[in-house]
Amino acid sequence: MTASQTLFAKLWAAHEIMQRDDGTSLLWVDRHLVHEGSHHAFAKLAERGLRVACPDITFGVVDHYAPTRAGDVSPDIRRMIETLGDNARAQGIHLFDLTDPGQGIVHVIGPEQGLTLPGLVINCGDSHTSTHGAFGALAFGVGATEVAHILATQTIWQRRPKTMRMTVDGVLGPAVTAKDLALHWIALLGADSARGYAIEYAGRAIKALSMEGRLTLCNLSIEGGARLGLVAPDQVTFDYIAGRPFAPKGAAWDAALVDWAQLKSDKDAAFDREVRIDAADIAPTVTWGTSPEDALPITGCVPNPADMTGAKREQALAALDYMALDAGEPLDGIAVDQVFIGSCTNGRIEDLRLAAKVLKGRKARVPGLVSPGSKAVKQQAEAEGLARIFTEAGLEWAASGCSMCVGMNGDRVEAGKRCASSTNRNFRGRQGRGARTHLMSPAMVAAAAVAGHLTDVRPLLEGRT
Amino acid sequence: MSGWTTIAGRAVALPQANVDTDQLIPARFMSAPRSAGYGAFLLHDARQDQADHILNRFDGADVLITRRNFGSGSSREAAVYALVDFGIRAVFAPSFGDIFQGNAVNNGLLPARLTGDQIEMLIASLGANDAEATVDLATGSATIAGQTVSFDLDPVWQQKLVNGWDDIDLTAQHRDQIKAFRAARFAAHPWALPAS
Numbered sequence A: 001m002t003a004s005q006t007l008f009a010k011l012w013a014a015h016e017i018m019q020r021d022d023g024t025s026l027l028w029v030d031r032h033l034v035h036e037g038s039h040h041a042f043a044k045l046a047e048r049g050l051r052v053a054c055p056d057i058t059f060g061v062v063d064h065y066a067p068t069r070a071g072d073v074s075p076d077i078r079r080m081i082e083t084l085g086d087n088a089r090a091q092g093i094h095l096f097d098l099t100d101p102g103q104g105i106v107h108v109i110g111p112e113q114g115l116t117l118p119g120l121v122i123n124c125g126d127s128h129t130s131t132h133g134a135f136g137a138l139a140f141g142v143g144a145t146e147v148a149h150i151l152a153t154q155t156i157w158q159r160r161p162k163t164m165r166m167t168v169d170g171v172l173g174p175a176v177t178a179k180d181l182a183l184h185w186i187a188l189l190g191a192d193s194a195r196g197y198a199i200e201y202a203g204r205a206i207k208a209l210s211m212e213g214r215l216t217l218c219n220l221s222i223e224g225g226a227r228l229g230l231v232a233p234d235q236v237t238f239d240y241i242a243g244r245p246f247a248p249k250g251a252a253w254d255a256a257l258v259d260w261a262q263l264k265s266d267k268d269a270a271f272d273r274e275v276r277i278d279a280a281d282i283a284p285t286v287t288w289g290t291s292p293e294d295a296l297p298i299t300g301c302v303p304n305p306a307d308m309t310g311a312k313r314e315q316a317l318a319a320l321d322y323m324a325l326d327a328g329e330p331l332d333g334i335a336v337d338q339v340f341i342g343s344c345t346n347g348r349i350e351d352l353r354l355a356a357k358v359l360k361g362r363k364a365r366v367p368g369l370v371s372p373g374s375k376a377v378k379q380q381a382e383a384e385g386l387a388r389i390f391t392e393a394g395l396e397w398a399a400s401g402c403s404m405c406v407g408m409n410g411d412r413v414e415a416g417k418r419c420a421s422s423t424n425r426n427f428r429g430r431q432g433r434g435a436r437t438h439l440m441s442p443a444m445v446a447a448a449a450v451a452g453h454l455t456d457v458r459p460l461l462e463g464r465t
Numbered sequence B: 001m002s003g004w005t006t007i008a009g010r011a012v013a014l015p016q017a018n019v020d021t022d023q024l025i026p027a028r029f030m031s032a033p034r035s036a037g038y039g040a041f042l043l044h045d046a047r048q049d050q051a052d053h054i055l056n057r058f059d060g061a062d063v064l065i066t067r068r069n070f071g072s073g074s075s076r077e078a079a080v081y082a083l084v085d086f087g088i089r090a091v092f093a094p095s096f097g098d099i100f101q102g103n104a105v106n107n108g109l110l111p112a113r114l115t116g117d118q119i120e121m122l123i124a125s126l127g128a129n130d131a132e133a134t135v136d137l138a139t140g141s142a143t144i145a146g147q148t149v150s151f152d153l154d155p156v157w158q159q160k161l162v163n164g165w166d167d168i169d170l171t172a173q174h175r176d177q178i179k180a181f182r183a184a185r186f187a188a189h190p191w192a193l194p195a196s
């Protein structure tokens, strides 16, 4: 009899090629995704005269520097995009370039194209690779040296992380989303609380999430310090995958369903750490500081550093100074200069539907940008009439890419400006030098656009189905 | 890359928590080739905004003492390039970003964990000045501003730092085993290959 195993342990065992005496494992990588930022890794490969070991399971996409608005592209950005194209062509890698209908943010198109599947190990030189864990895959971000290693060998050396199960009981309230859930737990436990852990999300509230919601939740695992997040695949997962371009078909599909049915933690499996959260405790949540852990319900107030001690107090003082906020100020009412909806966290069709539900028939009081997570999302949003709702509200409807999440393509928040954003990082300078970012769900961003300040979206959704 | 066992240099304190990789190197500098040198990009915006920033005052620092969650955020290895090209060879903190610490070791930069109390003691000793620092990987100990501390370091990382090991060379020795693994995996699970 084999002992009860966690989902994580099963996935790890299925990919372990060997283990060194020191306990480090060599894992097989089923999918490797590269983007413009992978140029350092390709350069390392070229230095050694090596070729990509498995181009058939390596995929490239233009996203971080993808232009989202008409107009001139700077020579620097053009060079980044061309370098990826040159590397992909030279190595025989399938590339979703700017003209490809499959283009979009790497963590949006992986699932959308059927490249992301349950049971795989998926790597990408990007920390939000944890997103793909929503399918019950071992998916984690790596640095450039490791990208080069995967390109050269299709494997990665890893120390086995510990396991944490985060059980979310109960039901999320109206207009409370996976984004709110993620910000809630990160605020509760801390931005480094899950360091060294693989998190499996479980419980009734997780089961009830759509694939989009699970992707958002797993995406933000890294903001709580975890290497990866996981949700056991179920019918919701299988229904999402069926018929996607690179998904298995015919006999392979049938075989996949048999294998995937095993992908869950056994009943008595032991985790290194157990966390329980009650979904009923979660309200629409916003950040007030410069770390994702600086998050509170919209009904709360900016915390007072005077109530804190030591390093925590210094951190809060510095955050309030950067964010230009006063201690004790109600969060509902903080005026914003602009809004952004998009990113690999919240740039999927469901996110846009929710934001559009808030914006329908209303006007935004501040300017804003909406960048769908992929071309496919863009097309669908246009077909569903969502794009019209955004533009009629006064927001700009842009092309797909990382856009204002990171500002590499020139979509930036100006210094000193305050942005309500559906992205994942409120770090200093993340959306542009001196930019002040408040993270929240796309519904809450839409509410901020309508009100001109941070506000509770719930009243705005009353009576709207 | 060549390995190292000891450092004898100067240490400074950066008493901040959550110094994320976006602060360590803002995204706009990341299109430069490594050969351009990344040292000038380190904490660029903070250093430009504050003329008396500790790293402006002591630009020969080798060792950095800082608070929890250093290097959190993006996987950008450029954050490590910026530290290394600036001359930093060891960072002491209570916790590090998960991907950052792996990137650090791959580039010869020591991410050494100390307790929060030890860090606060060192920050207090250093204040706004620099001080002598020695670090010894073999014993896992450091003396900074006259205070001796033992740090927590994964033994695998210690080996990599000491030997300057490169994983690609190590892995190449297992080429046949990897090939066989691939063949067996896709034969047993044909669905795991992308359909075309």
Ligand code: SF4
Binding pocket: A063, A064, A105, A106, A107, A126, A128, A343, A344, A345, A401, A402, A405, A406, A424
């Ligand atoms: S959308 Fe933002 S977080 Fe996501 S991959 Fe792009 S830059 Fe990274």
